[in-house]
Amino acid sequence: MTRVMDDDSVRSESLPTLDEVARVAGVSRATASRAINGGDKVSQKSRDAVEAAVLALGYAPNPAARSLVTRRTDSVALVVPEPDDRVFSDPFFARTLRGVSRVLGARDLQLVLLLTGPGKEEQRMLRYLRNRHIDGAIVVSHHREDHLSDHLAAMGLPCVFVGRPWTSADKVAYVDTDNIAGGNAATEALVQRGCRRIGTIAGPPDMTAGVDRLLGWRMAMLQARLSDDAVVHGDFTEAGGEAAAEQLLREHPDLDGLAVASDLMALGALRALARAGRRVPDDVAVVGYDDLGVAERTSPPLTTVHAPVGDMADQAARLLLEQLDDGSRPRAMRIVFPPSLVRRASA
Amino acid sequence: MTRVMDDDSVRSESLPTLDEVARVAGVSRATASRAINGGDKVSQKSRDAVEAAVLALGYAPNPAARSLVTRRTDSVALVVPEPDDRVFSDPFFARTLRGVSRVLGARDLQLVLLLTGPGKEEQRMLRYLRNRHIDGAIVVSHHREDHLSDHLAAMGLPCVFVGRPWTSADKVAYVDTDNIAGGNAATEALVQRGCRRIGTIAGPPDMTAGVDRLLGWRMAMLQARLSDDAVVHGDFTEAGGEAAAEQLLREHPDLDGLAVASDLMALGALRALARAGRRVPDDVAVVGYDDLGVAERTSPPLTTVHAPVGDMADQAARLLLEQLDDGSRPRAMRIVFPPSLVRRASA
DNA sequence: TCGGGTGGTGGGAGCGCTTCCACACTTACG
DNA sequence: CGTAAGTGTGGAAGCGCTCCCACCACCCGA
Numbered sequence: 001m002t003r004v005m006d007d008d009s010v011r012s013e014s015l016p017t018l019d020e021v022a023r024v025a026g027v028s029r030a031t032a033s034r035a036i037n038g039g040d041k042v043s044q045k046s047r048d049a050v051e052a053a054v055l056a057l058g059y060a061p062n063p064a065a066r067s068l069v070t071r072r073t074d075s076v077a078l079v080v081p082e083p084d085d086r087v088f089s090d091p092f093f094a095r096t097l098r099g100v101s102r103v104l105g106a107r108d109l110q111l112v113l114l115l116t117g118p119g120k121e122e123q124r125m126l127r128y129l130r131n132r133h134i135d136g137a138i139v140v141s142h143h144r145e146d147h148l149s150d151h152l153a154a155m156g157l158p159c160v161f162v163g164r165p166w167t168s169a170d171k172v173a174y175v176d177t178d179n180i181a182g183g184n185a186a187t188e189a190l191v192q193r194g195c196r197r198i199g200t201i202a203g204p205p206d207m208t209a210g211v212d213r214l215l216g217w218r219m220a221m222l223q224a225r226l227s228d229d230a231v232v233h234g235d236f237t238e239a240g241g242e243a244a245a246e247q248l249l250r251e252h253p254d255l256d257g258l259a260v261a262s263d264l265m266a267l268g269a270l271r272a273l274a275r276a277g278r279r280v281p282d283d284v285a286v287v288g289y290d291d292l293g294v295a296e297r298t299s300p301p302l303t304t305v306h307a308p309v310g311d312m313a314d315q316a317a318r319l320l321l322e323q324l325d326d327g328s329r330p331r332a333m334r335i336v337f338p339p340s341l342v343r344r345a346s347a
Numbered sequence: 348m349t350r351v352m353d354d355d356s357v358r359s360e361s362l363p364t365l366d367e368v369a370r371v372a373g374v375s376r377a378t379a380s381r382a383i384n385g386g387d388k389v390s391q392k393s394r395d396a397v398e399a400a401v402l403a404l405g406y407a408p409n410p411a412a413r414s415l416v417t418r419r420t421d422s423v424a425l426v427v428p429e430p431d432d433r434v435f436s437d438p439f440f441a442r443t444l445r446g447v448s449r450v451l452g453a454r455d456l457q458l459v460l461l462l463t464g465p466g467k468e469e470q471r472m473l474r475y476l477r478n479r480h481i482d483g484a485i486v487v488s489h490h491r492e493d494h495l496s497d498h499l500a501a502m503g504l505p506c507v508f509v510g511r512p513w514t515s516a517d518k519v520a521y522v523d524t525d526n527i528a529g530g531n532a533a534t535e536a537l538v539q540r541g542c543r544r545i546g547t548i549a550g551p552p553d554m555t556a557g558v559d560r561l562l563g564w565r566m567a568m569l570q571a572r573l574s575d576d577a578v579v580h581g582d583f584t585e586a587g588g589e590a591a592a593e594q595l596l597r598e599h600p601d602l603d604g605l606a607v608a609s610d611l612m613a614l615g616a617l618r619a620l621a622r623a624g625r626r627v628p629d630d631v632a633v634v635g636y637d638d639l640g641v642a643e644r645t646s647p648p649l650t651t652v653h654a655p656v657g658d659m660a661d662q663a664a665r666l667l668l669e670q671l672d673d674g675s676r677p678r679a680m681r682i683v684f685p686p687s688l689v690r691r692a693s694a
Numbered sequence: 695t696c697g698g699g700t701g702g703t704g705g706g707a708g709c710g711c712t713t714c715c716a717c718a719c720t721t722a723c724g
Numbered sequence: 725c726g727t728a729a730g731t732g733t734g735g736a737a738g739c740g741c742t743c744c745c746a747c748c749a750c751c752c753g754a
Contacts, residue, residue, distance in 0.1 A: 027703080029705095030704055030706090034703095041702060042701095042703090060477065061741075064411045066740080067709095068411040068709045068711085068739090069741055089436060089438050091436050098432060098435070108471070111459065111460045113425070115444075124452070127407065299618070364711085378732080380711070384712080388732060389732075390732060393732080411710080413712075414711090415711070415739045416711055
């Protein structure tokens with residue numbers, strides 16, 4: 001009795017192996033493997049037998065065993081060097097995540113989330129990437145000090161950055177929008193509207209999107225022969241935008257135009273403007289950046305620069321797939337999307 | 348020449364193995380393994396030698412090989428049966444993700460993201476879980492129709508639900524807040540304030556948080572001998588809340604109190620109320636739910652029910668760790684946090 | 695009739711690791 | 725001084741899979 005029970009429990013504990021499938025199907029392990037995978041050079045008869053055995057046993061290949069010999073893990077890291085609520089609450093991240101996940105999921109690749117602040121966690125993350133736990137990496141929201149692009153380029157891991165990396169931009173793949181052109185277009189819209197005292201709430205100076213959009217603003221201001229001194233940096237959050245707008249109003253009370261580097265910050269700025277009794281767009285015209293849904297629901301609805309975030313995420317995933325497929329060293333590739341101005345009521 | 352180059356390239360391609368470490372350290376592979384892992388019964392001398400060899404070679408254990416024999420993968424799935432932007436943009440999810448990631452990260456467990464809509468993707472997800480790609484699962488935002496709790500309970504995978512599951516609640520572990528008590532407290536606050544025509548924007552009827560909070564509202568209304576017919580369901584998004592509030596105002600123009608099942612929906616409701624010219628709280632008092640930062644920044648600031656989401660996430664991760672540690676069958680455990688009312692200006 | 699394909703197959707060698715087991719070699723105790 | 729109970733150690737057996745290679749039919753053209 002005891003013996004039988006032991007056998008039973010053992011049997012129910014351990015999952016079926018390829019050996020058992022082969023035995024049930026009446027073929028060798030090699031043939032079973034071939035039938036289950038690519039299925040090259042396997043007779044229809046064997047194939048059917050194996051398929052039936054797989055179904056009967058509820059067999060599923062052991063990923064660790066497979067990975068040990070193929071040297072692939074069929075999983076990809078999503079690296080977010082900023083484990084803060086705000087990254088996740090940002091629709092930019094949400095949209096990116098969904099796009100990436102969709103493309104990779106279609107290829108049965110899993111997404112491993114690597115959230116890391118600076119310091120020890122970063123070391124853990126790099127170690128993880130180096131150990132070849134994963135086949136490749138997609139990096140979102142990368143900051144200047146993390147030197148992530150250098151590290152990844154050096155370790156030769158297939159990877160794609162969402163947003164131009166600070167360094168090694170000629171060695172790693174990335175997707176981006178033309179943030180200079182976008183910042184420029186936003187500002188020009190204000191200029192054409194007749195604004196003469198235009199300020200900007202820029203993004204963080206340690207992110208390329210932050211400095212590029214600011215640069216675009218500067219170029220437009222210079223070209224219009226307007227003073228480019230009304231600059232405050234925000235952190236891409238609503239609260240940050242609100243505080244930045246307050247500061248800007250304090251330092252430059254004559255403000256009549258405001259280019260904001262993200263819609264979330266613009267939302268905060270709108271609130272600050274309302275509290276200060278400034279009408280939008282009559283007293284102060286406002287242009288945002290991103291156009292991920294938030295902009296449609298502000299009051300007034302935001303004129304903003306549309307960044308094709310969904311497309312960027314798609315392409316990022318595809319660039320990674322390319323690198324994984326051709327198996328060669330990671331390649332430097334870049335895809336840069338043109339931004340476009342979406343006119344609504346705020347400017 | 349060629350020979351040497353070949354050797355070189357091979358060496359640089361393939362990472363160092365335990366064998367090499369052992370050879371360099373002058374010990375056997377078994378001793379090296381022991382030194383690297385638990386380090387039981389290894390002399391200090393061997394331990395030092397191995398450590399030095401590891402450093403010199405830049406050795407890191409091959410996770411697949413280890414996993415093959417230990418039958419652990421040291422990674423955990425985060426299951427989100429709703430691959431929509433709105434889940435990620437929701438601060439509830441962001442906070443949960445961060446909490447879970449922090450606790451698991453401290454134990455060197457990786458988080459694999461499993462985003463699944465209904466249908467084919469769900470099958471893929473279940474297959475993935477069943478194949479023991481991972482050691483356990485944490486399920487967030489679970490809906491009635493996905494029967495996830497039944498599936499997971501049946502396959503005997505260690506798992507924890509964030510938010511009470513619909514079924515098998517006595518078979519799987521979960522963390523939650525007492526949503527009935529919370530809905531009740533929110534409504535009582537309105538009653539005590541003198542509101543007599545109180546409506547509610549409930550959560551989705553296919554989520555336990557939705558129905559429980561609604562039930563709490565119903566109980567409070569009945570106890571106050573008020574009519575409980577002013578109910579509209581929302582989807583936990585801002586836009587959904589706005590639409591729901593509009594409908595509620597249309598159907599019940601005499602509304603003087605509003606209990607909303609999430610702050611994000613309450614934010615939308617506030618906008619609808621403002622557009623309808625109702626002052627908050629004078630004409631209509633509003634109570635939200637969640638208190639994850641949004642509530643402080645609305646105008647007026649939201650009186651809301653505080654749900655300790657960070658703590659819930661922590662505990663969810665810990666419950667999972669417990670199950671992983673004691674190695675036994677998954678256990679049914681539950682931790683339910685009491686909600687608390689936070690009074691601000693909106694009620 | 696025979697060499698030379700060609701489609702299909704199974705044996706077997708690993709992938710890199712953990713861990714059981716047997717074997718020294720010490721130390722402590724009766 | 726023999727025995728028992730530790731300590732450390734290395735040999736070797738796998739974990740479950742893929743894939744190389746040898747092999748066997750069989751059919752073809754010469």
